Amino acid sequence: MGDRAGQPLQGVRILALEQMQALPYATQLLARLGADVVKVESPLGGDSGRSSLPAMTDPHGRRVGATFLRNNLGKRSICVNLKDPRGRDLVLRLAPRFDVIAENSKAGAMARLGLGYEDIRAVHPAGVYVSVSGFGNTVATPYQDWPAFAPIVEAMSGIYEMKRTGDSPPAVAPVGALGDIGAALFASIGILAALRQREATGRGQYVDVAMLDAVIAMTDIVTNFWSMGLRGGNLGPLILNGFRASDGWFVLQVGREQHFARLAELIGHPEWPGDPRFGTRQGWVDHLELVLRPAIEAWAGQMTKMEACRALGAAGIAAGPCLAADEVVRDPHVAARGMLVEIPRTDGVDQPVLVPGNPVRMSGAAGHPEARPPWLGEHTAEVLTAELCLAPEELRALHADGVVG
Numbered sequence: 001m002g003d004r005a006g007q008p009l010q011g012v013r014i015l016a017l018e019q020m021q022a023l024p025y026a027t028q029l030l031a032r033l034g035a036d037v038v039k040v041e042s043p044l045g046g047d048s049g050r051s052s053l054p055a056m057t058d059p060h061g062r063r064v065g066a067t068f069l070r071n072n073l074g075k076r077s078i079c080v081n082l083k084d085p086r087g088r089d090l091v092l093r094l095a096p097r098f099d100v101i102a103e104n105s106k107a108g109a110m111a112r113l114g115l116g117y118e119d120i121r122a123v124h125p126a127g128v129y130v131s132v133s134g135f136g137n138t139v140a141t142p143y144q145d146w147p148a149f150a151p152i153v154e155a156m157s158g159i160y161e162m163k164r165t166g167d168s169p170p171a172v173a174p175v176g177a178l179g180d181i182g183a184a185l186f187a188s189i190g191i192l193a194a195l196r197q198r199e200a201t202g203r204g205q206y207v208d209v210a211m212l213d214a215v216i217a218m219t220d221i222v223t224n225f226w227s228m229g230l231r232g233g234n235l236g237p238l239i240l241n242g243f244r245a246s247d248g249w250f251v252l253q254v255g256r257e258q259h260f261a262r263l264a265e266l267i268g269h270p271e272w273p274g275d276p277r278f279g280t281r282q283g284w285v286d287h288l289e290l291v292l293r294p295a296i297e298a299w300a301g302q303m304t305k306m307e308a309c310r311a312l313g314a315a316g317i318a319a320g321p322c323l324a325a326d327e328v329v330r331d332p333h334v335a336a337r338g339m340l341v342e343i344p345r346t347d348g349v350d351q352p353v354l355v356p357g358n359p360v361r362m363s364g365a366a367g368h369p370e371a372r373p374p375w376l377g378e379h380t381a382e383v384l385t386a387e388l389c390l391a392p393e394e395l396r397a398l399h400a401d402g403v404v405g
Contacts, residue, residue, distance in 0.1 A: 007034025
């Protein structure tokens with residue numbers, strides 16, 4: 001699984017009863033920072049992210065879906081049947097050997113299995129217990145029993161309705177798994193804060209993250225702008241729009257008078273700052289479609305979107321090209337920052353699977369190559385032998401009974 005020496009979370013151990021993306025992204029991030037993450041999966045197919053599409057096959061011919069591949073680098077996998085009392089007992093015996101016990105099942109599911117916070121605290125008072133769910137575990141809410149995936153909580157945050165136009169249906173999941181990764185980031189912060197507090201007190205605690213809470217925090221403009229009088233998706237008086245160049249679109253943001261003056265000068269309209277129509281920021285918005293857009297696009301139409309953005313950037317104006325997927329893959333910034341990791345296929349396909357790299361850069365942390373995601377149950381014998389001293393005959397008996405896999 002790679003050498004964790006010199007990494008900031010070296011020595012931190014996480015037992016993750018997880019699936020899909022909301023928690024797996026968090027534990028993957030912590031693994032990239034040096035934590036030892038042991039992932040607990042069901043013997044019957046494992047993490048449900050393994051069955052997602054598109055997919056590849058592992059060396060044993062089993063499907064490994066894209067959701068799993070991009071959220072489980074650097075972990076170890078064990079298969080334990082949590083519905084069997086013997087499987088539950090194995091997890092309770094493992095828990096005291098880990099700093100963090102994390103789960104992202106539907107609210108209350110772990111407690112019904114006898115693996116909730118109180119159950120873990122009884123055997124490991126210093127453990128940090130983390131739950132990530134759609135609507136939380138610790139506060140009564142009318143949605144507590146609802147199943148949730150990222151687009152569900154994204155819709156409930158208000159951002160879909162804010163961005164919807166006319167009678168068109170909402171654009172669902174416009175940025176991928178905002179609800180999942182948002183919850184994962186807040187869970188990571190909660191884990192690190194709880195570990196820091198444990199250093200001072202010696203006590204663990206319960207970290208409870210609701211995906212809807214996380215998305216409401218990330219889509220802060222929905223409620224904040226509404227409270228300040230903006231309605232119907234209005235983002236206030238500024239230029240924040242897409243414009244066409246010769247080969248595609250770019251996004252331009254102008255929110256200050258000095259930037260508007262620079263834009264006007266750059267595209268050949270130095271008279272605009274003195275024009276009464278543009279004397280206020282609202283005037284920019286009011287005359288965007290009939291005056292500003294035709295002029296900006298006439299200027300940009302002579303250039304590629306990248307050339308237009310370079311010219312705007314050189315003038316101190318914020319702009320960025322709308323890149324297609326293949327352009328992102330070839331982008332020099334992405335390459336320079338190592339933001340795409342190649343996972344070689346194990347099913348004869350030459351094109352490697354690409355997953356995002358670690359966006360956290362630390363000057364004092366040693367860099368290490370990424371370790372591939374684990375195959376299902378790959379480390380069951382290794383972990384249970386090392387942690388619980390199970391004899392080979394015990395493991396064989398548990399395997400024969402379907403308790404481990």
